Amino acid sequence: MGTVDDSLADLPEPERGSLQRVIDIARTLLPDAEEGMSYGMPALKLDGKPLIGVVAAAKHLSVFPFSPAVIDAVAHRLEGYSLSKGTIRFTPDHPLPDDVLEDIVRLRRSEIRK
Template identity: 30%
Template sequence: MPKLSNDPGAGVAEVDAYIQALPEPKRSTLEEVRRRILAVIPNATQKISYGMPGFVVNGKVVAGIAAFKNHCAFLPHSGRVFVGIERHLEGFTRTMSSLHFRVDEPLSQELIAVLIEEKMQVLEVDGWTRP
């Protein structure tokens, strides 16, 4: 992984490097999830956060993605995001704060939109302001 920079514009290159370093099919799966996240939050800033690609809106990470040995993950950086949306998560394995999905099957655009909306609602409860 490349050395991280304090330059906010370097974030896209860092995320590019993270994804490009992955073997297939993880690479194309995360690239598609990234594209779908940016379709929901097109003005998000990309950066490496906690060692994985993160998508920042108004100073807060609203989504993260990562690849692991046997799965990929969507990380909303809050366990509160999954509360109340269980019906959308049927068929997925998850931990308290990550949603696991197959290395060869990107999350749907619809599910990504639900997850990001829930994260924004959680942030608003904590005093964050939407753009």
């Protein structure tokens, strides 16, 4: 196991499964992504740069694509979710759509590898 898997293992369900789904989607698209820490959170990294991070807070879960531009690019598809320039908040009862998560990962990959 690695940093991300170890961090998720400590979470209760359904939070663990919800965040694991985010990581699994990213790993499916980018199997060469490495586990690590970025800005104090467990994250997948690509070419040594943060790709996507996940965090469980008291009342929500968060995805961090480490890019305000990526969030801006998908914001119109996330009505009903709480967004800021650095994070997308959701709950296990209101998960992020798979296609949006896939686009977040692809967009961030494009930024990293431009």
